[in-house]
Amino acid sequence: MSAAPGYLDPHYSLHPDGSRVERLEDIVRKRAAATPELPAVIAPEGTTTFAELDRQANRVAQALLRDGVVPGDRVSYVGENAASFLAVLYGASKMGAIPTALNFRLAVPEVEHILGDTEPAVVVLGRGQERLAAAAAAVGSVRSVVTVEDGPGTTGWVSWLDRVREDDPGYARGADETALMFYSSGTTGRPKGIELTGPNLGQALAAMHYLLEFDTTAVALAPIPFFHVSGLGLALVATLNGSALLLRNPTSPADLCRILQEEKVTHAVAVPTVIQFLMALPQVREGDWSRLRYMIYGAAPMPESVLRDATSVLGCKFLQSYGLTESTGGVTILMPEDHDVTGATSHRLRSVGRPMANVPVRIVDPVTLEDLPAGERGEVLIGGGHVMRRYWRDPAATAATLTPDGWLRSGDGGSFDEDGYLYLHDRLKDMIVSGGENVYPAEVESILTGHPDVAQAAVVGVPSQTWGESPIAVVVRVPGATLTEAELIAWSREHMAHFKCPISVAFVDELPLNASGKLLKTELRSTYGS
Numbered sequence: 430m431s432a433a434p435g436y437l438d439p440h441y442s443l444h445p446d447g448s449r450v451e452r453l454e455d456i457v458r459k460r461a462a463a464t465p466e467l468p469a470v471i472a473p474e475g476t477t478t479f480a481e482l483d484r485q486a487n488r489v490a491q492a493l494l495r496d497g498v499v500p501g502d503r504v505s506y507v508g509e510n511a512a513s514f515l516a517v518l519y520g521a522s523k524m525g526a527i528p529t530a531l532n533f534r535l536a537v538p539e540v541e542h543i544l545g546d547t548e549p550a551v552v553v554l555g556r557g558q559e560r561l562a563a564a565a566a567a568v569g570s571v572r573s574v575v576t577v578e579d580g581p582g583t584t585g586w587v588s589w590l591d592r593v594r595e596d597d598p599g600y601a602r603g604a605d606e607t608a609l610m611f612y613s614s615g616t617t618g619r620p621k622g623i624e625l626t627g628p629n630l631g632q633a634l635a636a637m638h639y640l641l642e643f644d645t646t647a648v649a650l651a652p653i654p655f656f657h658v659s660g661l662g663l664a665l666v667a668t669l670n671g672s673a674l675l676l677r678n679p680t681s682p683a684d685l686c687r688i689l690q691e692e693k694v695t696h697a698v699a700v701p702t703v704i705q706f707l708m709a710l711p712q713v714r715e716g717d718w719s720r721l722r723y724m725i726y727g728a729a730p731m732p733e734s735v736l737r738d739a740t741s742v743l744g745c746k747f748l749q750s751y752g753l754t755e756s757t758g759g760v761t762i763l764m765p766e767d768h769d770v771t772g773a774t775s776h777r778l779r780s781v782g783r784p785m786a787n788v789p790v791r792i793v794d795p796v797t798l799e800d801l802p803a804g805e806r807g808e809v810l811i812g813g814g815h816v817m818r819r820y821w822r823d824p825a826a827t828a829a830t831l832t833p834d835g836w837l838r839s840g841d842g843g844s845f846d847e848d849g850y851l852y853l854h855d856r857l858k859d860m861i862v863s864g865g866e867n868v869y870p871a872e873v874e875s876i877l878t879g880h881p882d883v884a885q886a887a888v889v890g891v892p893s894q895t896w897g898e899s900p901i902a903v904v905v906r907v908p909g910a911t912l913t914e915a916e917l918i919a920w921s922r923e924h925m926a927h928f929k930c931p932i933s934v935a936f937v938d939e940l941p942l943n944a945s946g947k948l949l950k951t952e953l954r955s956t957y958g959s
Contacts, residue, residue, distance in 0.1 A: 444460075445460060452522070453518070453519070453630055456519070456668055457479070461479040461480050463671065467673070473677070483519075486515075487520065489523075489590065490521070490598050494524050495593060496572050498550045500600065501606075505544065507533050507558050508533050509555055510651070510678060511555055512676065513555060518655075523597055525600040526550070528609055530609075531656060532656050537564055544568045546822070548569075551571065552574050554575065554583070562574055602627055607624040608625060623817050634662070638670065643696065644671070647695045649695070650694045652698070659759070682709070686707060686710055694721060696723045697721065697725070702885070702942065704739055709884065709908070714742055723746050724745055724747050725749075726748075726749055748764065749763035751781035751782070760785055763778075763782030764782065779852060780852045783849045788811065794807050805844060808843070808857060816836075859950060861890035870889065870890075872929070874902075877902060877921060880917060880920055882907050882912040887953055899932045901932060901935070904934055917934050
């Protein structure tokens with residue numbers, strides 16, 4: 430099988446006026462013209478209409494022009510999800526600058542590295558990020574440091590936008606220009622800037638636009654930060670469709686449970702870890718989920734037992750998407766009808782679905798890059814218009830990730846079944862070779878989480894004089910459980926081949942995750958690999 434065919438509606442994502450999405454800056458322009466008085470953003474500090482968001486973006490654009498920013502300059506935002514983030518996103522785009530979303534959870538030295546690499550002209554710091562003001566001001570390229578809350582040595586948001594015009598500069602970015610830049614999570618080294626174009630974003634929005642039943646009555650919640658492509662993707666598609674974007678940052682699974690119900694959320698995005706924590710709450714089973722239409726998940730494997738429970742309790746449509754920031758987010762879809770937890774196709778729950786329309790996906794030998802047939806495991810390659818432009822100022826990394834003919838090397842191991850469903854088998858570097866046998870941690874983790882006393886499990890390889898490598902498990906118990914290492918190892922030997930079973934188990938209160946909810950196996954190897 431050289432590539433699995435896409436099966437979704439091939440149309441390109443549409444604006445309210447029926448035109449194609451080619452430019453990020455046009456999303457808010459055209460939505461404000463279509464439904465100016467509808468709520469665009471619902472935040473603790475108030476509601477912002479589409480017309481108000483568009484005008485605020487215009488003021489940001491004019492303030493940037495006043496500060497000497499020119500097309501192609503970078504404008505960085507560091508902060509939690511907020512209306513000001515969206516104003517900077519659209520405002521920078523309207524005058525041709527490249528908005529750059531930074532992880533607000535990073536330590537100061539990590540932010541300093543990214544700002545030094547980005548060389549932004551303006552840095553906007555969201556609420557609570559004043560600690561970064563001195564570091565931002567020290568970057569030679571920075572003309573202005575703006576804080577949403579006034580702080581010493583900075584320009585406050587209100588004064589920065591005071592006395593500027595509200596007209597749209599009208600910049601129209603070229604299709605081959607960088608429209609937006611994210612930074613990788615840095616789980617495999619220093620974070621890299623990922624350059625995405627307007628057509629990248631337009632194609633990525635297409636599937637959500639047509640599949641998720643967004644309309645002007647929808648309320649979308651993306652607790653995933655906007656510096657992550659899936660969090661910002663939901664914000665963009667909500668604006669595209671005239672839906673309200675609810676900006677709440679849940680402080681706990683219980684808080685998320687409350688917000689989803691009280692705010693009548695219709696569309697939510699969550700990583701599997703969050704859904705797993707949510708389902709552990711007793712109050713979830715007594716909640717009113719009648720307004721919830723879709724739960725979109727991805728970014729990490731979902732234990733099958735959790736998925737079965739969640740589909741039963743929440744009663745909404747579930748949709749999974751697999752992708753990378755380098756592929757502008759999701760490139761496969763596991764449709765709601767594929768979430769059959771009891772029927773003959775229930776095995777598809779272990780897949781990440783089938784490729785979207787116009788997104789070629791291949792499984793290849795990671796050395797020769799030759800295509801592999803269905804059932805054989807290899808590296809996932811992604812092609813088409815979703816693929817990033819390049820890594821920012823890093824031609825070596827770009828060449829290592831993009832093939833000469835434009836395929837994106839994901840670094841993920843995967844295989845297709847005969848029906849074109851994609852199954853992931855860990856990052857290639859995560860595969861454990863024990864006594865000549867390949868051990869795929871995701872497979873072992875899925876089995877371990879089937880134990881009633883296991884809430885979460887992560888499996889990594891450690892050196893072995895006898896076998897080369899052996900798997901160990903790092904486990905979070907279900908609250909109140911007293912499961913022991915010996916009991917879990919004995920149980921695992923009843924459910925899988927012995928060479929796949931962990932040789933030891935470490936129990937922890939929580940697994941290390943990055944800001945995107947992805948498991949940091951590098952930390953586990955560092956802690957338990959000796």
